[in-house]
Amino acid sequence: YFVTPGMDVIDLFIGSEGTLGVIVEIEVRLLPKPEGLLSGVVFFDSEDFLLAFVCEARETSLANRLGSSNQGSNLLVSESAALDARALEYFDIESLRFLKQKYETIPINAIGAIFFEQETTTSTEDSLMNDWLGLLERHHALADESWFATNAADQANLREFRHALPVLMNEWFARYRQRKVSTDMAVPDEAFADMLRFYQDALRGGDLRHTIFGHIGDNHVHVNILPRNDDESAKAWEIYLKFIRRAVEVGGTISAEHGIGKLKREYLRELYGEPHLREMAALKHAFDPAGILGRGNIISEDYYGDSMK
Structure with missing residues (x-):
């Protein structure tokens, strides 16, 4: 969760993936359509x-x-x-x-x-x-x-x-019946070139089919590893963990766009460590003492007290 002194409370809820509250009304401002x-x-x-x-x-x-x-x-x-x-x-x-x-x-x-x-x-x-x-x-x-x-x-x-x-990659997954392994990491400007080379070297060393594309203006590209069998899938997830650890090491984030959810919550420990995850669980408990909102999203239920399980 985003917490900083003097912050607007709305910033606490943005990106909380439904774990702290339910938004019932939103006012939006539209940007003018470009000519x-x-x-x-x-x-x-x-x-x-x-x-x-x-x-x-x-x-x-x-x-x-x-x-x-x-x-x-x-x-x-x-x-x-x-x-x-x-x-x-x-x-x-x-x-x-x-x-x-x-x-x-x-x-x-x-x-x-x-x-x-x-x-x-x-x-x-x-x-x-x-x-x-x-x-x-x-x-x-x-x-x-x-x-x-x-x-x-x-x-x-x-x-x-x-x-x-x-679309073309989805056709690939349908052919090989394997699940995509996709990154969502972003790193600071000064770290991006080396991070890109780290991606490339690891993937070539693992002899894995892959693509790298996405929002390079934000130093946020998606590495998509395309396994063809279960052995390659296991190797892909090992490499994914290496990517997570390198992104954290250079001051980046492990999820810059698509959230943590349930599938990536175990990797959040690499970014924040156990003490911060327990602080996040305590903050959630303050907003949701019954533990009914977004169960299992972001934070494993292992961090909840008995009253929230």
Whole structure:
């Protein structure tokens, strides 16, 4: 649970996976629909170039976003044609090999790809495209073989590409009748490149089919290990524990998006240790003395008192 001095109590409930209370009413604020979007799937033949591109795109986007905020919350996109990615998604070489089943035009020498997306207006579209092309040129992307979209039809095609990989992997699992082993870890900026290499080295050493893709802008990629039999599945879970421990060692988190639930709760001990888990159980008891909310989520019932079992 998230606890810090002076916090808003709502932050305690966010991410608590239904273990502390039941939300009965929510007020939401909608973001304005962007006038236009510029997106692309850009390919690289060097991992170093790809990571450098992501680093500059992320840092530039953050700086421009903070600059816009400082000028006032009502600043329109049209008044500030600044590079600002709202998505940076990664596909490793194994992901591209899967995707070539449907997309034969993926460059043969590509070792990875980045999907990016930027909000635009009619007046900023051309200048933003030039900014992105300049960024790609600086980092030696395969720009001539990459794909870009500014209209609705092309945008739909790129979104389909972005979401095709999970579908292809589900077909794999159906064929081999094995359960996916998938990570949800995120690490600090300075640790990501080494973490990615750690993933790659462990998977190659284990001779396991896999893909690595996801939210590289947040240093949060999903490693999906694809076992073909029970022996490979056992090996995959051993490697998964190594990933957990390395992420914690470098100051990361073991679940940046999809929660802990019941399947990953035993790994929470690696992140917090026994004393903190007992503190969390005590906090839950204060909100839910009968132990009826989200039973077994996040915290094993072994940590509950007799009154909550």
